[in-house]
Amino acid sequence: MDALVISSVGKTEFRAIEPPSLNRGEVLLDVRFVGLCGSDLNTYRGANPLAALPRIPGHEIGGVIAATGAEVPAEFVRGKAGIVIPYTTCGRCSACRAGRQNACKHNQTLGVQREGGMAAQLAVPYENFILNETLPAAQLALVEPLSVGFHAVARGRVDATDTVLVLGAGMIGIGAVLAAQARGARVLVAEVSEAKRATLAALGVEAMINPLSEDLATRVEALTDGHGADVVVEAVGLPETFRGAIDLACFGGRVVYVGYAKSKVSYETALFNLKELDILGSRNALRADFEAVITCLTAQPHLGDLLISRVFPWSEADQALPYWEAHRQETFKVMIEMQESQNG
Template identity: 35%
Template sequence: MKALRCDEPGRLSVIQRDVPRAGPGEVLVRIRRIGICGTDYHIFHGNQPYLEYPRVIGHELAGEVVEAPSGSALKSGDIVCIEPYLWCGTCRACRQGKTNCCRHLQVLGVHRDGGACEYIAVPERNVVSASGLSLDEAAMVEFLAIGAHGVRRSGANASSRVAVVGAGPIGIAAAIFAKVRGAHVSVLDMNAGRLAFCRDKIGVDHVFEVSPDIDDRLNAATDGDFFDVVIDATGSPKAMMKGFSYVGHGGTYVLLSIVRADITFNDPEFHKRETSLLGSRNATRQDFETVLDVMRGGGVPTAALASHHGSIDDAPDLIPRWSAPEAGVIKALVEV
C-alpha cells in the first residue's frame, strides 16, 4: 500500500508498505481522506515537538471499515473517523477520564506512524462512527474536536465575552464552538483574509486585525473590561505571551498552541486579575461526539472549511505549497 512519509525536515515521499492486519480488538480501516494539520506542516518544517524522523504523517483521518471485531457495532463499509490518541487506560489521567493527556500517550502521525496511507489498524475504541457525514466532513472532525475541547475547558457560556487569537484551522474551530455555546466571540489575527472568513462564514461578532495599537482598540471595544475567556491558537510564543494582557479581571486564558519555547508572564498582572491559566491538549470522545452532533445539525460550514484538495501521490509537492500563508488554505484534504 501507499504511505506518505516525512523522511526528514523538508522532504516528503510516497513509499510502499505492507497492508496491516487487524489484531485482537482492532479495526482495519481503509483510509479515504486525510486532513493536513498545522502539526503536519510543523513536521515538514522540522519544528514539531515529540517527533523522530522518518515518520508517516496523518492524524486527521476518515475512511471505511474493512474488518471489525466480532460483536462490534461497526460494520464493513461504515464511514468512520479515527480518534488518533492511543491511550493506556491505566495511568492516573486515564483513570480520571482524561485520555487526551494520558501519561503514555501515543498520537498517530507524531509519536508513531500515522494514517496517511491506504489502510490502518487501530483499537476499536479509537474508531468513531461518522454516519450521516461525507468523507470530507469526517476527516475534519478531529481538528474541530481540538477547538471544541479548548472551549469546553474554558467554561465559556452565553454570558461570556471570548477572544480567539489566531485564525488558523484550530482557532476557527474554537470560534465555531464558542459560538455554539452562545458566547460573544471576537477573533484576532494579522491575516485580513482569515478574519474575513471568520466574519462571513462563521458569523463571529467582531474581528480585529492585530497592529501596534491593538491594546487600545480592544480596550475601547470592551469598555476596558477586555475578555472573560482568551483562547490562543497562534503557535507563536510572542503572541502567547501577549495574550495574557487580553484577559479581563477574573478571566481565563486557554493555550491551545504548543511551541518549543518557555512562556513567561508578568506575575503582578497575573495575580491582580486572578487569571485562570489552562493548557488544552488534544480532545476526548466527548468532544468528538459534540462535533459530530453539531456537524450533523448543519452547525459547521464544512464546504467552506475544505478549501483545498489533492491526491496522496501529489501530496509531497502540494504540502510545501499549502504551508505557505499566501496559499490561502483553511483546511487541505488529501484523497486516497
C-alpha cells in the first residue's frame, strides 16, 4: 500500500510500504481522514527536533475497524468508526503513575517519533481507539487537535468567573477557546491573522486583538478593568509570546504554556513572585479531554464547517503541506480524505 512520506526538508512523496501487521490487543483500521498538525508542518520545514526524516506524518486520525486481533473486547467490531489516541504510555514513569499519561516520559506520538497515519491502514492498541458513531467522518480527525487545547484549559482550572486570553488561534488555540466557553468563561484572543477574525466572531469570541495593529497590553487592560486576564493560554510557541503571557496575566493569575518554543526564552522573573502566578505546562491530552471534545462537537455540528479549511483527496495529498505553508494566515485545519483505491 502507499503512504505519504516527508522524505526530506520541504519535500513530500508517495512511497510503497508494507501493510501493518495485527498483533494481540490491536485493531486494524481503514484510515478515513487525517488532519495535518503544526508538528507535521514543522517536520516538513525541518524544524521539529523530535522527528527524524523520512517520516510518515499524521496523528489526527479518524478511521473504521477493518479487523481485530486476539484479546480485543467484543464491542470493537468490524465497521465501527472512531478516533485514534496517538500517544504511547509506558505505565511506569512518574507521570503515568500519577494518572497523567499524556505526559509520559517515554511517549512516542504517531507521525512524530514513530510512523504516522498517512496511509491506507494503521494498527493501534484497542485502548487507543475511541469508538464513535455520532460524529461525521471528517470531524473524527478534529478531536485530537482540539483536545490539546481542552487539556490546557483543564490545566488552567478555568471556571465561569474567569476571563481567558488565548494567544494564537491555530487549532490548539481554538480548542482552548471552545473549552473555556464550555466552562462558562469569557474569552479573548490575540491573533495576527485578520483572515481569522470572522471565524473567531462566529465562534463567540468576545474580542480578537491583532498585536501587529493594536497594543495588546493596552487592549487587555481595557477589557479587564485594568486587572489583566485571569488565565493566559500560550498557544503560539515564540519567545515573545512566552514572555508576554506573564505580563498579560493578572495578579494571582494562571499562565498555561501549550505552545512549544523552538529557542531559549529569557525572563525577568520579578512578576512570577509579585503576581504569585501559577505557571503551568500542558502536553498532549487525556482520554477525558478527547471525550469532552466529542461532547462539544456533537452539540455544535456546525463547528466542522467553520474549522476545516480544506480537504485534499488522497491523490493530491503530497500537495497539502506545501499548500498550508503558503496559506497559513487563512487556514485553520487542512485534512486528507483517504480513499479505498490506496489499497492496491
